Amino acid sequence: MAESDKKLSLDPTDLRVLELLQNDASLSNQDLAAAAHTSPATCLRRVKRLVEAGVIERRVAILSPEKLGAGLTVLAEITLDRQGAEHLAAFEARAVAEPAVQQCYRVSPGPDFMLVMQAPDMAGYHALVQRLFTQDANVRNVKAFFNVHRAKFEPRIALPVIG
Structure with a gap:
């Protein structure tokens, strides 16, 4: 090990x-x-x-998207036509290289990927769609959900309680 x-x-x-x-x-x-x-x-x-040990991956500042002009949060389900390892890896590489993608998860069952993305507005989201999805012939379906109210954003991990 x-x-x-x-x-x-x-x-x-x-x-x-x-x-x-x-x-x-x-x-x-x-x-x-x-x-x-x-x-x-x-x-x-x-x-x-x-x-x-990798317990602390990195230390970051959490910024306000609204105050920085990136107020549109998008949660997207992505389904690919072909799910071979090389196809999944190729899409994942493109997604993680895109600055607007904050989080990228391979998921199962259902869609192949879930993305959390930040855009300035709908025009910015449309440009992101063109870059990331429309030009990729392997993307079969994109189902996007747009944030209307953020009730909680907490990147914390619940730690165990020791006696």
Whole structure:
């Protein structure tokens, strides 16, 4: 088994650090250590270990689509004509290379892919459709759903509670 495939054992301090980083990844190591009730050196070692193990994939800022002119969120189901491994991989590569695609999932059963996309408006969405779907002869069907109200957006992972 590869080192990265091993299940990492997380203790309560690791979970506190992860919870704090999910709330605010911009915390300095000093502030993170204080909030996690550990020393800065220990906190830094734990965060480094969690990053190296792939538990922390990356730290990002969550931006407001509306304030940046990208207020149209689109959820799309994509069905391909041919589902061979090379066809799925080719579409996936095109989708993940498109900046407007925020999330790309291969799903089953039903459509082949679910995409979460961000566009400035319907004209921007139409341009995206031309780039990503219309020009791909293997795309059989696109079923798009347009956001009218976002009740919740939370990229957090529910962490286990340890005694």
